[in-house]
Amino acid sequence: MGGDHAPDDIVRGALLYRDIGGPAELVLVGDEARIARVLGTKATGIEVVHAASVVEMGEHPATALRRRDDTSIGVATRLVKDGKADAVVSAGNTGATMAAALLILGRVRGIDRPALCGMLPVTSERKATCLLDAGATMDADARNLLQFARMASAFMTKVHGVDRPSVGLINVGEEAEKGDKLALEAHALLAGAEDLNFYGNIEGRDVLRGLTDIALTDGFTGNVVAKTLEGALDVVQGGIRRDIFGGPLGKLAGLVALPGIRRFRGRFDYDPYVSAPLLGIAGVSVVTHGRAKANMMRWAIAVAERAVASRLVEAIGSTAAPAA
């Protein structure tokens, strides 16, 4: 029931996943009648579990989840807790998905704080960069950042097949002696972690360039960076649409430039990569974009399936175990 195009595109994404033969079995959780309307006669093999309410946008997620046990994200997450599902996927409010994951599934033993991976489209040969923490944890310390780097490395390896993913620490300069207290401490810990492929410091401009597979920072800075990029792309895409391809001449130019426009859009089309599980949660809870349409939803389910099949949660647990 979450996201800008729910439930229609969520349901359509599930159908798309089923129709291309995705291995996961699907359970749709939410308003049964509304879901049934979209499913129509195509419901074969898809289970529906009714949830009468949702966490409203204005609500404090944890409060809503404690007060009502019939929210769609609460019911779906409890299916995982109860072993009736292997993963939960949501395009809804990230705060609500995270609150449900923390309250119902809890943290992996040994992981002190969870992290949210914001997947970004990048222009290097990499397909996407995992920016984390995109806002799950406020006031992280250097040891938290080290754990985030390990969790993200496990995620990029297990789910996206990246061999020894490189970790860049977002900082105000490339030199090891640059940064605030947190960055300096984190740099020292990361440089000493032999299990990680630590690249060193990277700068803000390197994130979208895809200099590293993982761009590591604290949840405050990561959230601001992720939203800044989102805003910048919106502003630029709106400007291109209105300024360059608006008006009669612009429309003509747009027809001529169509193949190029498609190529340009393709760079920011990263439906297969946009979804990511909450890292550090004792279960697979995948967050996808609130703007998710059917195709993005289909890929979000695939990410969840790969996280389960590759035993990502166990892998994260083993990174948290004290070194031998």
Next chain:
Amino acid sequence: MGGDHAPDDIVRGALLYRDIGGPAELVLVGDEARIARVLGTKATGIEVVHAASVVEMGEHPATALRRRDDTSIGVATRLVKDGKADAVVSAGNTGATMAAALLILGRVRGIDRPALCGMLPVTSERKATCLLDAGATMDADARNLLQFARMASAFMTKVHGVDRPSVGLINVGEEAEKGDKLALEAHALLAGAEDLNFYGNIEGRDVLRGLTDIALTDGFTGNVVAKTLEGALDVVQGGIRRDIFGGPLGKLAGLVALPGIRRFRGRFDYDPYVSAPLLGIAGVSVVTHGRAKANMMRWAIAVAERAVASRLVEAIGSTAAPAA
């Protein structure tokens, strides 16, 4: 001597400023022979002061300034200290300009830490937003942020004529109870500061939208945001050039769309606003973009002149005085 196009475009910017009748008297500081070559026969009314060396890009600025007293930024800043000039303007390494300003001019009495204002082009009716601190101070506390807000308000009022500039605190959500420890404390201080026009929290996506005149954050986050935006605009502009308007069809489309492309570029053409004085320094030291060409340089001189004429440094000093 600083910046990508020095000394040629720096000199040309000075000539441009003089030729449009700008009120400031100009002193060019650097390699006398190279400057003379660009000035040619047009040197009327422009003084040249020789400086034999520069702070090299790889050098630690403060060390270079302590070791050599003939760097162009050192000599130029000392002209201000000695009362032989009212302001210094540089397109060189921001770190070197800042180190010279701190070492030679020092801080305004009562201001604990300096702040760097990164001026951003925005799409609202505002011309530009001052993002600060863009990296002058690491590990700022909430009282530092309050001072930054007051300094930026004085700057936007005095230099850009903005009446009661609005201050947005960059945070992970709009609600007052959102954020890390620093953001929560800063919010409380800002909300209680009756001399400020405090808007409340803003998010990363609001910065480029120009929701407020001032986007306030600590120097770590501000630096990362500024460089992230720079990188994003580079990536997008490169993509537009190559993908949409590259190739024969694209070139044709580009001809047809030319008025629109000019309109689009115009949005990011903010030469009059890009330069800003270092805030909290006991003198006017204006930083402009390393990419500055003559026109941007001309405007940087105008910003310096307005900062001097409007007594910005004194105004900042009076915001630091204990309230009556």
